[in-house]
Amino acid sequence: MASTCFEKCASRKHKENDLALGEMSCSDRCVAKYLEAQEKVGVVLQKANEAQMAQQKSLQDMQNALGN
Amino acid sequence: SSSSSSSSSSASPNPSPNPIDMSLGALTMRSLPYPQPWSRTNASPSDLPPNFAWMSESCGSKAAIGVFGGGLMGLVMGVFMGALTDMTPPVTIIDGREVPQAPLKEQMRTTMRATADKSVYWCRQFAFITGVFGGSECLVEKYRGKHDVWNAVVSGCVTGAAMQAKQGPQASAIGCGGFAAFSLVIDSFMGTHS
Numbered sequence: 001m002a003s004t005c006f007e008k009c010a011s012r013k014h015k016e017n018d019l020a021l022g023e024m025s026c027s028d029r030c031v032a033k034y035l036e037a038q039e040k041v042g043v044v045l046q047k048a049n050e051a052q053m054a055q056q057k058s059l060q061d062m063q064n065a066l067g068n
Numbered sequence: 069s070s071s072s073s074s075s076s077s078s079a080s081p082n083p084s085p086n087p088i089d090m091s092l093g094a095l096t097m098r099s100l101p102y103p104q105p106w107s108r109t110n111a112s113p114s115d116l117p118p119n120f121a122w123m124s125e126s127c128g129s130k131a132a133i134g135v136f137g138g139g140l141m142g143l144v145m146g147v148f149m150g151a152l153t154d155m156t157p158p159v160t161i162i163d164g165r166e167v168p169q170a171p172l173k174e175q176m177r178t179t180m181r182a183t184a185d186k187s188v189y190w191c192r193q194f195a196f197i198t199g200v201f202g203g204s205e206c207l208v209e210k211y212r213g214k215h216d217v218w219n220a221v222v223s224g225c226v227t228g229a230a231m232q233a234k235q236g237p238q239a240s241a242i243g244c245g246g247f248a249a250f251s252l253v254i255d256s257f258m259g260t261h262s
Contacts, residue, residue, distance in 0.1 A: 009213070011215060015260045020209070020215035021125065021206060021210055021215070022213050022214045022216075022219070023213075023215050024125065025209075025210045025211075025213050026214065029213060032092070035092070035099050036090075036095065039088070039090070039095055039098060039099055042098065042099070043088065
């Protein structure tokens with residue numbers, strides 16, 4: 001996240017040691033977007049993971065039923 | 069993290085949808101590999117050190133600093149301009165005879181009064197210009213999220229238009245263009261942009 005937002009927001013020619021106002025607001029927005037995107041992706045991945053686990057469990061239940 | 073917690077959750081047939089906590093502290097706790105020291109959500113204002121970022125980062129403070137600094141500079145400029153231009157009286161010789169001048173004390177008093185008036189005039193002008201320029205540049209830069217010369221150009225246009233606002237829209241347009249060009253030239257040489 002730090003490297004992504006630095007690439008997007010900070011300029012390469014360092015004439016001042018502090019972040020300029022524009023760079024500050026850009027990095028605020030970048031971090032907020034990154035975290036929100038990561039959260040959304042996490043939710044989708046969790047649902048997909050749960051669906052896959054449920055499918056595996058039902059498959060295993062079927063195999064156990066067939067075996068017994 | 070969310071991917072590791074799914075292995076521990078039981079696959080219930082009807083999982084109830086929990087409301088997702090989207091506060092920044094909760095987001096960081098979920099999304100980053102370990103808790104960051106700056107993402108405290110339980111810190112009361114008395115635990116954290118006093119935050120003076122608003123003094124240097126807010127647009128209102130930039131405008132206020134511009135007003136005060138510009139006013140000070142205007143006072144100095146007005147003293148210089150008034151002292152330099154109001155020295156000589158307009159008419160000294162009519163028809164070959166010297167016009168009698170007022171005594172020196174009166175002349176000094178008039179010069180001082182004129183200098184003070186000019187100084188107040190320049191103080192007001194410079195305070196207005198610097199305040200409007202600083203505040204608008206801060207607003208434009210925060211909105212755009214970039215640090216380059218075009219912020220100064222846009223705020224130069226705003227300042228020029230605001231200076232000529234009382235003389236109608238055409239004067240405002242001309243002031244906008246003139247001040248934007250002036251600001252572009254000055255900031256190209258003296259700005260801190262890339």
